[in-house]
Amino acid sequence: MVLSLVDGLARKALFSMDPETAHGLTIKALSSGLFPACEPAADGRLAVKLFDLTFPNPLGLAAGFDKNGEVPDAVLRLGFGFAEVGTVTPRAQTGNPRPRVFRLPADHGVINRYGFNNEGHAAMRARLEARRHRGGIVGVNVGANKDAGDRIADYVAGIEAFADLASYFTVNISSPNTPGLRDLQARDALRDLLKRSLHARDDASERVGRKVPVFLKIAPDIDDKAMEEIAEEVLAAKVDGLIVSNTTISRDHLKDSATAKEAGGLSGRPLFRKSTIALARMRKLVGPQLPIIGVGGIDSPETAWTKIAAGATLIQLYTGLVYEGPGLVRRILSHLSKQLDSNGLGHISEAVGANVDAWADVRED
Numbered sequence: 001m002v003l004s005l006v007d008g009l010a011r012k013a014l015f016s017m018d019p020e021t022a023h024g025l026t027i028k029a030l031s032s033g034l035f036p037a038c039e040p041a042a043d044g045r046l047a048v049k050l051f052d053l054t055f056p057n058p059l060g061l062a063a064g065f066d067k068n069g070e071v072p073d074a075v076l077r078l079g080f081g082f083a084e085v086g087t088v089t090p091r092a093q094t095g096n097p098r099p100r101v102f103r104l105p106a107d108h109g110v111i112n113r114y115g116f117n118n119e120g121h122a123a124m125r126a127r128l129e130a131r132r133h134r135g136g137i138v139g140v141n142v143g144a145n146k147d148a149g150d151r152i153a154d155y156v157a158g159i160e161a162f163a164d165l166a167s168y169f170t171v172n173i174s175s176p177n178t179p180g181l182r183d184l185q186a187r188d189a190l191r192d193l194l195k196r197s198l199h200a201r202d203d204a205s206e207r208v209g210r211k212v213p214v215f216l217k218i219a220p221d222i223d224d225k226a227m228e229e230i231a232e233e234v235l236a237a238k239v240d241g242l243i244v245s246n247t248t249i250s251r252d253h254l255k256d257s258a259t260a261k262e263a264g265g266l267s268g269r270p271l272f273r274k275s276t277i278a279l280a281r282m283r284k285l286v287g288p289q290l291p292i293i294g295v296g297g298i299d300s301p302e303t304a305w306t307k308i309a310a311g312a313t314l315i316q317l318y319t320g321l322v323y324e325g326p327g328l329v330r331r332i333l334s335h336l337s338k339q340l341d342s343n344g345l346g347h348i349s350e351a352v353g354a355n356v357d358a359w360a361d362v363r364e365d
Protein backbone atom coordinates (compact mmCIF):
# COMPACT_ATOMS: atom_id res chain seq x y z
CA MET A 1 0.00 0.00 0.00
CA VAL A 2 2.72 2.46 1.07
CA LEU A 3 4.79 1.14 -1.77
CA SER A 4 2.06 1.77 -4.32
CA LEU A 5 1.61 5.30 -2.95
CA VAL A 6 5.33 6.03 -3.38
CA ASP A 7 5.13 4.39 -6.77
CA GLY A 8 2.18 6.60 -7.73
CA LEU A 9 3.93 9.80 -6.60
CA ALA A 10 7.12 8.86 -8.42
CA ARG A 11 5.16 8.22 -11.60
CA LYS A 12 3.44 11.61 -11.31
CA ALA A 13 6.84 13.29 -11.03
CA LEU A 14 8.21 11.33 -13.98
CA PHE A 15 5.17 12.26 -16.08
CA SER A 16 5.89 15.94 -15.53
CA MET A 17 9.21 15.52 -17.39
CA ASP A 18 9.98 14.89 -21.00
CA PRO A 19 9.77 11.10 -21.51
CA GLU A 20 13.42 10.56 -22.43
CA THR A 21 14.63 12.46 -19.34
CA ALA A 22 12.19 10.48 -17.21
CA HIS A 23 13.51 7.25 -18.67
CA GLY A 24 17.12 8.25 -17.97
CA LEU A 25 16.21 8.92 -14.34
CA THR A 26 14.43 5.58 -14.05
CA ILE A 27 17.54 3.77 -15.30
CA LYS A 28 19.66 5.74 -12.79
CA ALA A 29 17.29 4.87 -9.94
CA LEU A 30 17.33 1.20 -10.90
CA SER A 31 21.11 1.08 -11.17
CA SER A 32 21.56 2.72 -7.79
CA GLY A 33 19.24 0.21 -6.12
CA LEU A 34 16.58 2.78 -5.25
CA PHE A 35 13.73 0.47 -6.23
CA PRO A 36 12.74 -1.98 -3.49
CA ALA A 37 12.95 -5.58 -4.65
CA CYS A 38 9.43 -6.92 -5.10
CA GLU A 39 9.97 -10.42 -6.31
CA PRO A 40 6.68 -12.22 -5.97
CA ALA A 41 6.46 -15.59 -4.26
CA ALA A 42 7.56 -18.21 -6.74
CA ASP A 43 4.80 -20.35 -8.24
CA GLY A 44 6.31 -23.44 -9.86
CA ARG A 45 3.29 -23.69 -12.17
CA LEU A 46 4.44 -20.49 -13.88
CA ALA A 47 8.00 -21.71 -14.58
CA VAL A 48 8.63 -22.30 -18.29
CA LYS A 49 11.33 -24.68 -19.50
CA LEU A 50 12.57 -23.96 -23.01
CA PHE A 51 15.81 -25.20 -24.55
CA ASP A 52 18.36 -25.27 -21.73
CA LEU A 53 16.65 -22.39 -19.91
CA THR A 54 14.18 -22.36 -17.03
CA PHE A 55 12.23 -19.10 -16.98
CA PRO A 56 11.02 -18.65 -13.36
CA ASN A 57 7.87 -17.07 -14.76
CA PRO A 58 6.68 -16.21 -18.28
CA LEU A 59 6.78 -12.39 -17.99
CA GLY A 60 9.83 -10.56 -19.35
CA LEU A 61 10.86 -6.97 -19.89
CA ALA A 62 10.83 -6.13 -23.62
CA ALA A 63 13.79 -4.69 -25.52
CA GLY A 64 14.41 -0.96 -25.66
CA PHE A 65 14.06 -0.24 -21.94
CA ASP A 66 17.63 -1.25 -21.11
CA LYS A 67 19.33 -0.55 -24.43
CA ASN A 68 22.86 -0.72 -23.01
CA GLY A 69 22.63 -3.54 -20.48
CA GLU A 70 22.89 -1.23 -17.48
CA VAL A 71 20.20 -2.70 -15.24
CA PRO A 72 19.29 -6.34 -16.07
CA ASP A 73 19.70 -7.48 -12.46
CA ALA A 74 17.58 -4.64 -11.07
CA VAL A 75 14.92 -5.53 -13.67
CA LEU A 76 14.95 -9.17 -12.57
CA ARG A 77 14.59 -8.03 -8.94
CA LEU A 78 11.31 -6.33 -9.91
CA GLY A 79 9.94 -9.83 -10.44
CA PHE A 80 10.38 -10.24 -14.18
CA GLY A 81 11.19 -13.81 -15.22
CA PHE A 82 13.66 -12.54 -17.81
CA ALA A 83 15.14 -9.33 -19.17
CA GLU A 84 16.02 -8.47 -22.77
CA VAL A 85 18.77 -5.88 -23.30
CA GLY A 86 19.36 -3.89 -26.50
CA THR A 87 18.84 -3.31 -29.32
CA VAL A 88 22.62 -3.13 -29.54
CA THR A 89 24.51 -2.40 -32.76
CA PRO A 90 28.22 -3.07 -33.43
CA ARG A 91 29.25 0.58 -33.22
CA ALA A 92 27.79 3.18 -30.87
CA GLN A 93 25.32 5.53 -32.55
CA THR A 94 23.38 8.55 -31.36
CA GLY A 95 20.02 7.80 -33.00
CA ASN A 96 17.57 10.44 -34.19
CA PRO A 97 17.47 14.02 -32.88
CA ARG A 98 15.42 14.77 -29.76
CA PRO A 99 12.54 14.91 -29.06
CA ARG A 100 12.06 11.32 -30.22
CA VAL A 101 9.71 9.79 -27.64
CA PHE A 102 6.12 10.94 -27.04
CA ARG A 103 3.48 9.88 -24.54
CA LEU A 104 -0.15 9.56 -25.59
CA PRO A 105 -1.74 9.58 -22.12
CA ALA A 106 -5.35 9.47 -23.31
CA ASP A 107 -4.54 6.28 -25.21
CA HIS A 108 -2.02 4.78 -22.78
CA GLY A 109 0.39 4.66 -25.70
CA VAL A 110 3.90 5.81 -26.60
CA ILE A 111 5.40 6.76 -29.96
CA ASN A 112 9.17 6.45 -30.26
CA ARG A 113 11.62 7.10 -33.05
CA TYR A 114 14.85 6.61 -31.14
CA GLY A 115 16.57 4.95 -34.11
CA PHE A 116 18.74 2.49 -32.15
CA ASN A 117 20.65 4.97 -30.00
CA ASN A 118 23.08 2.78 -28.09
CA GLU A 119 26.66 2.54 -26.87
CA GLY A 120 27.65 -0.37 -29.12
CA HIS A 121 28.83 -3.95 -28.58
CA ALA A 122 31.95 -3.20 -26.52
CA ALA A 123 30.15 -1.20 -23.82
CA MET A 124 27.36 -3.77 -23.55
CA ARG A 125 29.89 -6.60 -23.41
CA ALA A 126 31.78 -5.01 -20.54
CA ARG A 127 28.58 -4.72 -18.49
CA LEU A 128 27.36 -8.23 -19.22
CA GLU A 129 30.79 -9.66 -18.46
CA ALA A 130 30.72 -7.97 -15.06
CA ARG A 131 27.46 -9.77 -14.19
CA ARG A 132 28.30 -13.05 -15.90
CA HIS A 133 27.98 -15.20 -12.77
CA ARG A 134 24.85 -13.62 -11.35
CA GLY A 135 22.41 -15.95 -13.09
CA GLY A 136 18.97 -14.95 -14.32
CA ILE A 137 17.83 -15.03 -17.93
CA VAL A 138 19.16 -12.11 -19.95
CA GLY A 139 18.50 -12.07 -23.69
CA VAL A 140 20.51 -9.87 -26.04
CA ASN A 141 18.61 -8.10 -28.83
CA VAL A 142 20.92 -7.41 -31.78
CA GLY A 143 20.54 -4.96 -34.65
CA ALA A 144 22.37 -3.20 -37.46
CA ASN A 145 24.01 0.22 -37.57
CA LYS A 146 22.13 2.75 -39.68
CA ASP A 147 25.11 3.21 -42.01
CA ALA A 148 26.06 -0.48 -42.26
CA GLY A 149 27.15 -1.56 -45.75
CA ASP A 150 26.14 -5.16 -45.06
CA ARG A 151 23.33 -5.16 -42.53
CA ILE A 152 23.31 -8.93 -42.11
CA ALA A 153 27.00 -8.82 -41.16
CA ASP A 154 26.02 -6.62 -38.20
CA TYR A 155 23.61 -9.27 -36.88
CA VAL A 156 26.29 -11.92 -37.34
CA ALA A 157 28.76 -9.71 -35.44
CA GLY A 158 26.24 -9.37 -32.59
CA ILE A 159 25.83 -13.12 -32.31
CA GLU A 160 29.59 -13.63 -32.33
CA ALA A 161 30.14 -10.89 -29.76
CA PHE A 162 27.61 -12.12 -27.17
CA ALA A 163 27.42 -15.90 -27.64
CA ASP A 164 29.13 -16.55 -24.30
CA LEU A 165 26.98 -14.03 -22.40
CA ALA A 166 23.45 -14.13 -23.87
CA SER A 167 20.81 -16.50 -22.50
CA TYR A 168 19.15 -16.09 -25.89
CA PHE A 169 19.37 -13.80 -28.91
CA THR A 170 16.73 -11.67 -30.56
CA VAL A 171 17.33 -10.78 -34.18
CA ASN A 172 15.43 -7.54 -34.47
CA ILE A 173 14.41 -6.67 -38.02
CA SER A 174 11.20 -4.90 -37.09
CA SER A 175 12.11 -1.46 -35.80
CA PRO A 176 10.39 1.18 -37.94
CA ASN A 177 13.07 3.74 -37.08
CA THR A 178 16.03 2.52 -39.12
CA PRO A 179 15.23 3.16 -42.79
CA GLY A 180 15.02 -0.08 -44.79
CA LEU A 181 15.50 -2.37 -41.77
CA ARG A 182 12.11 -4.02 -42.12
CA ASP A 183 12.94 -4.95 -45.72
CA LEU A 184 14.83 -7.83 -44.11
CA GLN A 185 11.40 -9.36 -43.45
CA ALA A 186 10.97 -9.95 -47.21
CA ARG A 187 11.44 -13.57 -48.20
CA ASP A 188 14.84 -13.65 -49.94
CA ALA A 189 16.52 -11.23 -47.56
CA LEU A 190 15.05 -13.09 -44.59
CA ARG A 191 16.35 -16.42 -45.83
CA ASP A 192 19.85 -15.00 -46.15
CA LEU A 193 19.66 -13.30 -42.73
CA LEU A 194 18.46 -16.45 -40.97
CA LYS A 195 21.00 -18.68 -42.66
CA ARG A 196 23.94 -16.45 -41.78
CA SER A 197 22.72 -15.71 -38.23
CA LEU A 198 22.11 -19.35 -37.36
CA HIS A 199 25.39 -20.34 -38.94
CA ALA A 200 27.17 -17.83 -36.68
CA ARG A 201 25.31 -19.24 -33.68
CA ASP A 202 26.24 -22.83 -34.63
CA ASP A 203 29.88 -21.88 -35.13
CA ALA A 204 29.99 -20.18 -31.74
CA SER A 205 28.29 -23.09 -29.98
CA GLU A 206 31.47 -25.18 -29.92
CA ARG A 207 33.37 -22.31 -28.35
CA VAL A 208 30.76 -21.48 -25.70
CA GLY A 209 29.52 -25.00 -24.98
CA ARG A 210 25.84 -24.39 -25.72
CA LYS A 211 23.56 -23.62 -28.61
CA VAL A 212 22.21 -20.15 -27.81
CA PRO A 213 18.55 -19.96 -28.89
CA VAL A 214 17.74 -17.36 -31.55
CA PHE A 215 14.38 -15.57 -31.70
CA LEU A 216 13.25 -13.46 -34.64
CA LYS A 217 11.30 -10.30 -33.73
CA ILE A 218 8.76 -9.16 -36.30
CA ALA A 219 6.52 -6.16 -36.90
CA PRO A 220 2.74 -6.30 -36.53
CA ASP A 221 2.27 -4.45 -39.83
CA ILE A 222 2.50 -7.53 -42.03
CA ASP A 223 -0.17 -8.82 -44.40
CA ASP A 224 -1.30 -12.46 -44.48
CA LYS A 225 0.93 -13.45 -47.39
CA ALA A 226 4.09 -11.99 -45.83
CA MET A 227 3.17 -13.66 -42.56
CA GLU A 228 2.95 -17.05 -44.31
CA GLU A 229 6.32 -16.51 -45.95
CA ILE A 230 7.97 -15.58 -42.66
CA ALA A 231 6.48 -18.66 -40.97
CA GLU A 232 7.79 -20.91 -43.77
CA GLU A 233 11.28 -19.43 -43.67
CA VAL A 234 11.45 -19.58 -39.87
CA LEU A 235 10.47 -23.25 -39.85
CA ALA A 236 12.77 -24.15 -42.75
CA ALA A 237 15.78 -22.42 -41.16
CA LYS A 238 14.96 -23.92 -37.74
CA VAL A 239 14.88 -20.60 -35.93
CA ASP A 240 14.25 -21.31 -32.23
CA GLY A 241 11.36 -18.91 -31.74
CA LEU A 242 9.52 -15.73 -32.69
CA ILE A 243 8.75 -12.47 -30.90
CA VAL A 244 5.44 -10.95 -32.00
CA SER A 245 5.55 -8.00 -32.11
CA ASN A 246 7.50 -4.77 -32.31
CA THR A 247 5.76 -1.36 -32.43
CA THR A 248 3.31 -0.42 -35.20
CA ILE A 249 3.43 2.34 -37.77
CA SER A 250 -0.39 2.41 -37.89
CA ARG A 251 -2.32 5.13 -36.07
CA ASP A 252 -5.85 3.73 -35.82
CA HIS A 253 -8.42 4.92 -33.28
CA LEU A 254 -6.16 7.28 -31.31
CA LYS A 255 -7.70 9.93 -29.08
CA ASP A 256 -4.51 11.98 -28.90
CA SER A 257 -4.66 12.96 -32.56
CA ALA A 258 -2.06 15.73 -32.35
CA THR A 259 0.71 13.49 -30.95
CA ALA A 260 -0.44 10.68 -33.26
CA LYS A 261 1.07 12.69 -36.13
CA GLU A 262 4.59 12.12 -34.80
CA ALA A 263 6.61 9.65 -36.86
CA GLY A 264 7.78 6.45 -35.17
CA GLY A 265 6.56 3.19 -33.69
CA LEU A 266 3.42 3.13 -31.57
CA SER A 267 3.35 0.88 -28.49
CA GLY A 268 1.13 0.28 -25.49
CA ARG A 269 -2.63 -0.16 -25.26
CA PRO A 270 -3.39 0.90 -28.88
CA LEU A 271 -1.08 -1.91 -30.08
CA PHE A 272 -2.70 -4.69 -28.07
CA ARG A 273 -5.34 -5.78 -30.57
CA LYS A 274 -3.13 -5.66 -33.66
CA SER A 275 -0.19 -7.46 -32.06
CA THR A 276 -2.43 -10.12 -30.50
CA ILE A 277 -4.10 -10.86 -33.86
CA ALA A 278 -0.62 -11.16 -35.45
CA LEU A 279 0.47 -13.47 -32.61
CA ALA A 280 -2.54 -15.78 -32.99
CA ARG A 281 -2.16 -15.96 -36.78
CA MET A 282 1.52 -16.72 -36.42
CA ARG A 283 0.78 -19.39 -33.83
CA LYS A 284 -1.58 -21.09 -36.28
CA LEU A 285 1.00 -20.89 -39.08
CA VAL A 286 3.93 -22.33 -37.12
CA GLY A 287 2.00 -24.90 -35.07
CA PRO A 288 1.93 -25.48 -31.33
CA GLN A 289 5.59 -26.35 -30.75
CA LEU A 290 7.56 -23.25 -31.74
CA PRO A 291 8.07 -20.89 -28.79
CA ILE A 292 6.56 -17.44 -29.36
CA ILE A 293 7.04 -14.45 -27.09
CA GLY A 294 3.87 -12.34 -27.20
CA VAL A 295 4.42 -8.62 -26.73
CA GLY A 296 2.40 -5.50 -27.43
CA GLY A 297 0.00 -3.61 -25.20
CA ILE A 298 0.09 -5.78 -22.08
CA ASP A 299 -0.81 -3.30 -19.34
CA SER A 300 -2.98 -5.32 -16.97
CA PRO A 301 -3.28 -8.81 -15.51
CA GLU A 302 -6.15 -9.54 -17.91
CA THR A 303 -4.26 -8.55 -21.07
CA ALA A 304 -1.33 -10.73 -19.96
CA TRP A 305 -3.62 -13.77 -19.63
CA THR A 306 -5.30 -12.96 -22.96
CA LYS A 307 -1.91 -12.83 -24.72
CA ILE A 308 -1.06 -16.30 -23.44
CA ALA A 309 -4.44 -17.64 -24.49
CA ALA A 310 -3.86 -16.16 -27.97
CA GLY A 311 -0.75 -18.34 -28.34
CA ALA A 312 2.16 -16.83 -26.41
CA THR A 313 4.57 -19.24 -24.69
CA LEU A 314 6.17 -16.28 -22.91
CA ILE A 315 5.16 -12.61 -22.74
CA GLN A 316 6.95 -9.26 -22.50
CA LEU A 317 5.96 -5.67 -21.86
CA TYR A 318 7.47 -2.21 -21.84
CA THR A 319 4.91 0.60 -22.20
CA GLY A 320 2.66 -0.88 -19.50
CA LEU A 321 5.44 -0.17 -17.04
CA VAL A 322 5.39 3.54 -17.98
CA TYR A 323 1.69 3.89 -17.16
CA GLU A 324 1.27 1.35 -14.36
CA GLY A 325 4.64 1.29 -12.60
CA PRO A 326 6.62 -1.75 -11.44
CA GLY A 327 3.76 -3.05 -9.25
CA LEU A 328 2.23 -4.29 -12.52
CA VAL A 329 4.67 -7.21 -12.58
CA ARG A 330 3.46 -8.61 -9.29
CA ARG A 331 -0.20 -8.03 -10.17
CA ILE A 332 0.18 -9.91 -13.45
CA LEU A 333 1.94 -12.89 -11.87
CA SER A 334 -0.57 -13.32 -9.08
CA HIS A 335 -3.42 -13.10 -11.63
CA LEU A 336 -1.82 -15.82 -13.76
CA SER A 337 -1.64 -18.09 -10.71
CA LYS A 338 -5.29 -17.36 -9.86
CA GLN A 339 -6.35 -18.07 -13.44
CA LEU A 340 -4.69 -21.48 -13.26
CA ASP A 341 -6.68 -22.20 -10.09
CA SER A 342 -10.00 -21.04 -11.49
CA ASN A 343 -9.54 -22.85 -14.81
CA GLY A 344 -8.39 -26.06 -13.14
CA LEU A 345 -5.01 -26.00 -14.91
CA GLY A 346 -1.86 -27.50 -13.47
CA HIS A 347 0.65 -25.45 -15.47
CA ILE A 348 0.78 -22.22 -17.49
CA SER A 349 1.71 -24.16 -20.66
CA GLU A 350 -1.82 -25.61 -20.65
CA ALA A 351 -3.24 -22.11 -21.19
CA VAL A 352 -1.07 -21.31 -24.23
CA GLY A 353 -3.25 -20.90 -27.31
CA ALA A 354 -6.49 -21.81 -25.52
CA ASN A 355 -8.19 -19.00 -27.46
CA VAL A 356 -6.02 -18.93 -30.57
CA ASP A 357 -8.79 -19.55 -33.11
CA ALA A 358 -10.94 -16.67 -31.94
CA TRP A 359 -7.99 -14.23 -32.04
CA ALA A 360 -6.74 -15.44 -35.42
CA ASP A 361 -10.21 -14.80 -36.88
CA VAL A 362 -10.57 -11.24 -35.61
CA ARG A 363 -10.78 -8.85 -38.56
CA GLU A 364 -9.07 -5.54 -38.13
CA ASP A 365 -11.40 -2.60 -38.54
Ligand SMILES: Cc1cc2nc3c(=O)[nH]c(=O)nc-3n(C[C@H](O)[C@H](O)[C@H](O)COP(=O)(O)O)c2cc1C
Binds near residue numbers: 317320
Ligand atom coordinates in the same frame (compact mmCIF):
# COMPACT_ATOMS: atom_id res chain seq x y z
C1 LIG B 1 10.72 3.73 -26.08
C2 LIG B 1 10.77 2.38 -26.73
C3 LIG B 1 11.97 1.91 -27.26
C4 LIG B 1 12.03 0.65 -27.86
N1 LIG B 1 13.21 0.18 -28.35
C5 LIG B 1 13.27 -1.07 -28.86
C6 LIG B 1 14.51 -1.61 -29.30
O1 LIG B 1 15.58 -0.99 -29.19
N2 LIG B 1 14.51 -2.86 -29.84
C7 LIG B 1 13.36 -3.61 -29.95
O2 LIG B 1 13.41 -4.76 -30.43
N3 LIG B 1 12.17 -3.12 -29.53
C8 LIG B 1 12.11 -1.90 -28.99
N4 LIG B 1 10.91 -1.41 -28.55
C9 LIG B 1 9.69 -2.23 -28.74
C10 LIG B 1 9.33 -3.03 -27.50
O3 LIG B 1 10.32 -3.98 -27.19
C11 LIG B 1 7.98 -3.77 -27.72
O4 LIG B 1 8.13 -4.70 -28.77
C12 LIG B 1 6.84 -2.82 -28.05
O5 LIG B 1 6.97 -1.61 -27.37
C13 LIG B 1 5.48 -3.41 -27.74
O6 LIG B 1 5.36 -3.70 -26.37
P1 LIG B 1 4.61 -2.70 -25.32
O7 LIG B 1 3.30 -2.31 -25.94
O8 LIG B 1 4.46 -3.53 -24.08
O9 LIG B 1 5.52 -1.56 -25.14
C14 LIG B 1 10.84 -0.15 -27.95
C15 LIG B 1 9.64 0.34 -27.40
C16 LIG B 1 9.60 1.57 -26.79
C17 LIG B 1 8.29 2.05 -26.21
